Structure formats: C-alpha cells, structure tokens
Amino acid sequence: MAVPKKRTSKSKSKKAQWRKKSLSVSRKSLSLAKSLLDNKSNSFVYANFKSINND
Template identity: 60%
Template sequence: MAVPKKKTSKSKRDQRKAHWKRKAKFQADKALSLGKSVLTGNSNSFVYPSKDDDETEE
C-alpha cells in the first residue's frame, strides 16, 4: 500500500533552490567573461577564426 512521503521543510527546499540558482549564476558569469574576452581579443580558451584568417584562405 502506498504511504505518503514526509513533507520537505521550507529551509531544505530553499537551500536546494539557492544551490541551483548559484550554479546557474556561475555559468552565466563564466559565459559573460568569455564573451567579453572574445570581443576584446584577449581570449586564450576559445578558438575561433578571425577575419585575418578568412582573407588569407581565399
């Protein structure tokens, strides 16, 4: 016979939500930082063809 589960406390629920949001914020900050470094040309961790490379291949 099915038995109802115990109710999760509000603090436990809020902890889980805060952890999930913290992980999302970390990823968003990382993506923003990478985008800024690509725009300024200081990126070392992201490989992409530059305009100079496109012109030399033709």
C-alpha cells in the same frame, strides 16, 4: 522547556544551490564574451569568418 529546531525545506535549499550554480556559469560566459570582443582570449579557439571570407 525544549523547543524543536526550525527545519529548512529541501526545495528552498535546492533552489539556492541551483541559483548559485547558474550565477557562476553566467559570470564565466560573460567573461568569455568580453574577452572575445576584446580579442584577448587565449583559451578559446574560434573561426573568424569575416577574415576568412575577405581574404
């Protein structure tokens, strides 16, 4: 006897995609923050206001 396949709901798959995307963005931002704290960033330009005001 043929049994129909179980269907996955669209809302669950959309949530999984959203979570995967947010995890990727959070990892990138954490990596950028760590590199800024260690002064190792090459691709991100920012003004260091402490050094500008102290000169």
